[in-house]
Amino acid sequence: GAGVSQSPSNKVTEKGKDVELRCDPISGHTALYWYRQSLGQGLEFLIYFQGNSAPDKSGLPSDRFSAERTGGSVSTLTIQRTQQEDSAVYLCASSSRTGDEQFFGPGTRLTVL
Amino acid sequence: DQQVKQNSPSLSVQEGRISILNCDYTNSMFDYFLWYKKYPAEGPTFLISISSIKDKNEDGRFTVFLNKSAKHLSLHIVPSQPGDSAVYFCAASANDYKLSFGAGTTVTVRA
Numbered sequence: 001g002a003g004v005s006q007s008p009s010n011k012v013t014e015k016g017k018d019v020e021l022r023c024d025p026i027s028g029h030t031a032l033y034w035y036r037q038s039l040g041q042g043l044e045f046l047i048y049f050q051g052n053s054a055p056d057k058s059g060l061p062s063d064r065f066s067a068e069r070t071g072g073s074v075s076t077l078t079i080q081r082t083q084q085e086d087s088a089v090y091l092c093a094s095s096s097r098t099g100d101e102q103f104f105g106p107g108t109r110l111t112v113l
Numbered sequence: 114d115q116q117v118k119q120n121s122p123s124l125s126v127q128e129g130r131i132s133i134l135n136c137d138y139t140n141s142m143f144d145y146f147l148w149y150k151k152y153p154a155e156g157p158t159f160l161i162s163i164s165s166i167k168d169k170n171e172d173g174r175f176t177v178f179l180n181k182s183a184k185h186l187s188l189h190i191v192p193s194q195p196g197d198s199a200v201y202f203c204a205a206s207a208n209d210y211k212l213s214f215g216a217g218t219t220v221t222v223r224a
Contacts, residue, residue, distance in 0.1 A: 004156065031210065042117060042202065042214035043157075052211075059211070091156055098210050102157030104149075 001024065004105035006092050013109045014084055021077040021108045032075050033102060034067060038088040049075065050098050075080030080110045117205050119141045119215035127223050132190040134218050135204030139184065143205040147212070148177060148188050151200040193222045
């Protein structure tokens with residue numbers, strides 16, 4: 001069956017521009033997570049969605065970062081006024097419910113020039 | 114501040130031998146630990162986990178050991194196979210959904 005998909009796979013942008021990263025979770029999975037991996041670092045938790053509950057945004061590094069999950073399925077991570085330190089691989093994961101195994105997408109490699 | 118650390122960025126091992134990957138953590142609230150495996154251009158995939166109530170969990174060629182007093186866990190792969198060449202991430206959670214990951218160890222299995 002289809003796994004978690006993310007688009008684009010690569011994104012190069014100029015400093016100050018806004019970017020949108022998309023995640024399509026596994027169908028039926030109610031929990032969705034965003035992580036990022038900066039060079040030489042482990043994956044860093046960003047945000048978590050569970051059904052219709054308010055998302056846990058505690059991992060977002062600044063107010064330039066926001067995320068939405070429409071209809072309990074597709075999620076979009078938006079970074080406004082990108083900075084060079086935003087360059088990283090952004091990974092999305094989903095699980096059938098909270099606490100279950102998280103299945104990861106291939107990630108979006110973001111490069112801010 | 115990284116709460117999960119993998120101090121060896123790379124490991125090279127001969128096919129058929131044992132691979133030992135190490136992971137240290139600082140948060141004493143962590144009670145569930147996982148290892149993920151990642152191939153290039155793919156997302157991490159779950160490999161094996163262990164709860165803090167256990168000190169060993171085995172699944173085929175993979176065994177995870179947990180030493181809570183030392184805040185240390187390790188992954189043993191025996192015997193190592195060429196298909197095991199990948200990046201391995203250690204992760205931990207404190208009874209919730211947030212996973213804290215190490216930076217990963219790249220394993221290369223030589224034929």
